[in-house]
Amino acid sequence: MSKLAELIRRLPDGIDAALIVSRPNRRYYLGYDSHDAGLLFVTREAAYFIIDFRYIETARARVKDAVVLLQDNLGEMLRSLCEQHHVKHVGVETGALTLREFARFQTMLLSVKLSDSNDLDNSILRQRSVKTPEEIKLLKEAQRLTDETFSYILNRIAAGKTEKEVALDMEFYIRAQGAEAASFDFIVVAGKNSSLPHGIPGDNKLKKGDFVTMDFGALVDGYHADMTRTIAIGSVSEEQQRVYDTVLKAQLAVLNVLKAGVKCDDMDRIAREIIYSAGYEGCFGHGLGHSVGVEIHEQPRFSATCTKQAAAGTVMTVEPGIYLEGRFGVRIEDTGVLTQERFDNFAKSPKELLIL
Secondary structure (H helix, E strand, O other): OOHHHHHHHHOOOOOOEEEEOOHHHHHHHHOOOOOOOOEEEEEOOOEEEEEOHHHHHHHHHHOOOOEEEEOOOHHHHHHHHHHHOOOOEEEEOOOOOOHHHHHHHHHHOOOOEEEOOOHHHHHHHHHHHOOOHHHHHHHHHHHHHHHHHHHHHHOOOOOOOEHHHHHHHHHHHHHHOOOOEEOOOOEEEEHHHHHOOOOOOOOOEOOOOOEEEEEEOEEEOOEEOOEEEEEEOOOOOHHHHHHHHHHHHHHHHHHOOOOOOOEHHHHHHHHHHHHHHHHHOOOOOOOOEEEOOOOOOEEEEEOOOOOOEOOOOOEEEEOOEEEEOOOEEEEOEEEEEEOOOOEEEOOOOOOOOOEO
16 A cells, blocks of 8 residues: 555545645655645545646656646645545644645635644654655665765774864765765764764864764665764773763663563663763753654654654664763664564664774
């Protein structure tokens, strides 16, 4: 069953059609990225992709599960489709539409009620949270390129290079190996900057005694890889080694029990208790992990506020960290899929502390 057919099957009670405008959801259902253009209109009988002239030729060649229509007067087109399919109630992406956009579509469709319920969003999120075998194949390929990039950069990192130079070297290499793009703006931070969980690579030069944290990944056919490794330049202090070992211990404790059916907040708690009991309470200020797919951050999440059970087929990151403000930080992150028996870790890169 195609993703669009599954969406039609899952349309919430009380709505006759779905109006999908967000780029991630359009790409998820169509297997085609039209960037910031296009609209997907899905009724209980058929799906339509309305796109302007700039992308119409490519859309006709790429989109297989929806009727591709050249956009003319969008309001007239939507009203015609509603009349054709006897649509009276339309669900929208409440998490993606602004109030202005919602009002615009409601004005276009005066005889139709636009629902402001979250039911459609929740249905889409549930569908996207469990990956198909085809999606998992793409995610594994993205991770393979990410692992290759880590092996490559280990031979090129050296004292005197800047964070920005290392990040650009990694991005050029990952694209040259076949990635569609970088999965996100790479994080490469060294020395005291490594205490910044989402620091931006700059002109700071790597030097002996620095930790270097690299958070990066490949994008393959719309699917994201996400991995973090922390390495050291030249040498480390006893405290740096202790912090690194604590983060690795926390991650391994979760990986050893992770499988389908676990509660997301329990996984976060396992890692957090290890880090806090080692004396670093308050130094792990983000959640343990998140799902990954056509977006780099998806649902569910390993956090204290997510009480959901993670289903088989859910792809998650596990990324504990310790950040000592103004001094240094460590994060270790893997991505994999939950099965009934275990966590199938996509990442193959070594996790023992590497001192270059």
